[in-house]
Amino acid sequence: MSKVAFVSHGGGPMPVLGDPSHVQLVATVKDLTQLLPKQPSVIVMISAHWETTGFEITAGATPDLIYDYYGFPEASYQLQYPAPGAPQLARDIAAKMEAQGTHIRLNESRGFDHGMFIPLMLMYPDANIPVLQISLASSLNPVQHWEFGERLAKVLPENAVVIGSGFSFHNMRTFFAPKTVQINHDVHVFQKWLDDTVTRSDVSMADAKARWAKWSSVEGGRFCHPREEHLIPLIVCHAVAQKQGQSIPFTALDVEARHFIW
Template identity: 35%
Template sequence: MPSYFISHGGGPWPWVPQMRARMQTLETALAAMPGALPEPPKAVLMVSGHWETQTPRVMHAARPPMIYDYHGFPAHTYEIRYQAPGAPALAERTAQLIAAAGIEVTLDDTRGYDHGTFAPMQVMYPQPDMPLYQLSIGTDYDPRRHVDLGRALAPLRDEGVLIVGSGLSYHNLRLMGPEAREPSAAFDAWLNAALQLPPAERVQAMLDWETAPAARICHPQEDHLVPLFVALGAAEEDPATRTYHETTMMGTITASNFRFG
């Protein structure tokens, strides 16, 4: 399996017609992902920027609940049910791999699907029958630790698990209008170029991401960039392909998705 980093869009956008109309390019890219895989995955492991813990936690429930981690949306979006089954056995396997890499890890039986998971999955797998589980990111956002976490997950790719880092290549909620156009374009151009570098050089580029053009304007808090480090670590020797790119996401933002392998 390849691994992916995706820009998951805003809140519960697939259930809000006005938002969905503005995200048709993203929707097309996400919907195409299953057909681009070498075979149907056994499960999807989503590394969402909306689940932060001090040390890694792996969703372990057989039927995870829902988490509505957004505000100000229509009432019906707080009743969404994306009822995909969990993957407890694969969660245990995932925790074993992480622990074998010397990283403290915990199985979590109570965590539910957040919108960084259920929103893109609604587009990728509208029939919620694909086993699905999540892995948290660290509250320290440390790039090296998250690349190492991805490296620990790499064997899952050969075991049929699709690893998806779910965030946004631009995430500054205080700068979403016309002022976002130039910094998002500059950072996106750097990101695409950096991910085309040879493996060791692109890992180093990601470790040094704060030196990129407009880096801290685009990511004043890098929770939505960190899933990229995990996806890259899981496939660090594989080439990167940009699978989604537009300059008018939410009107003015340049955003991208990437596939590794």
Template identity: 40%
Template sequence: MPDKQPALFISHGAPDFVLTDHVANTTLKNLGKKIASPKTIIIISAHWTHTPIGITTATSHRIIYDFSGFPEALYQLNYPAKGDPALAGQIAQQLERSGFSVALDQERGLDHGAWVPLMLIYPTAEIPVIQVSLPMGTLRESAKLGEALAPFREQGVLIIGSGGSVHNLRTMNREGRTDVWAKKFEYWLQQNVEGNRFDRVINPQQFTPLFDQAHPTPEHFAPLIVAWSAGNKTKPGRRFHQSFMYGNIGMAMYEFG
């Protein structure tokens, strides 16, 4: 019987994060040693939002360099992860039972929101990976997606939501100066996740005036909602890392379940 896996929310930072010695980079490199090796990984990235819900079905994945203007070394990286078409079919059936329309996708590769953290956590690329898209809708749709994926944890499947705890690219700065508003939002998020206030986190604009500044668009926040719902939204999560990249890009990470 495979070990039951947690659900994780990972902040993946800027694409060049994988090339740095950032403290969050070290956290991810150590993470794979701390949790039981999963049978398969389901990853939900901020960089794939689609309706119907997309599910990758390839037997092996290419990676997508969905960015520009970064060092050439970044475009030389590869992460030759295997897929799991049989499990992808099971996921499709489960999501359809939960009321989602789904689209199986044999051609799409892994975007940087998927392969950047996976390259750090599991660098040998031996664990099969399935990427599932975020729904195009409210955060409640993301919660519904997480709930539908939750049973796969019992089968030894690790569920990862990959986004950013603070993600406002207009406020990046190379000096590494973190503004007070970003620190305050991170504190609000930690207090509500660890305080078991899912009701507030799924309705952030009602409970903090900082949300729109921290997340001008919601797609980097939505993977946290997926992960918490997949882990068990009636129980608190645990923050296991917090830092910032390029000043105001939040790199917090949480474990659920």
């Protein structure tokens, strides 16, 4: 059985640069590692910052880093996280997913984006654990990604850690706007729905899938996610955990960023 986590990865490289506004996020991300294996066999990362037509998986032996952010201090373009890839495992996962009817293309040249290396610099700073990154399908269809997570759960090796990297709230304009009564209402009502969906023990697998299928029509949903790429990794992780029969013991965070672990 794998351990599964969803983390909010913060603003670009700022969590690892000592930014004061990220102190709570950094602390909670580090705390999550106490509930994860110290030396997993592999980390499988689903980042909000890689979308492809269909699904792809990194298959290079030594992926480079992709500094996919702009306008930050020079130090942020010198960050290093030399985690090895796992080409043979990528091929094995792709073959097993194909057998279930889900095609994953092998990508031998793609590097690791900041949705991967920023949280892992905090969680597994030694960078000595093999990492595979899986893209989002550009459809961003919640049911497609839920079903992908169900199938992925069946093909993971023993002692793997699956990490979704995104945000539970990702309305960039609102991040920097005054927090009005209406904004606070919209954020809180959706976060309550999200918490119920992910953490309530009486939400079955079928219920969860049905709830995610309609997330954008939930009050506050589309306000919190004008575009849902930062939410989709949570859907994949929730499906993986549900398929493996895991319940959620831990939820932490403030109103704009939640972490979950199974």
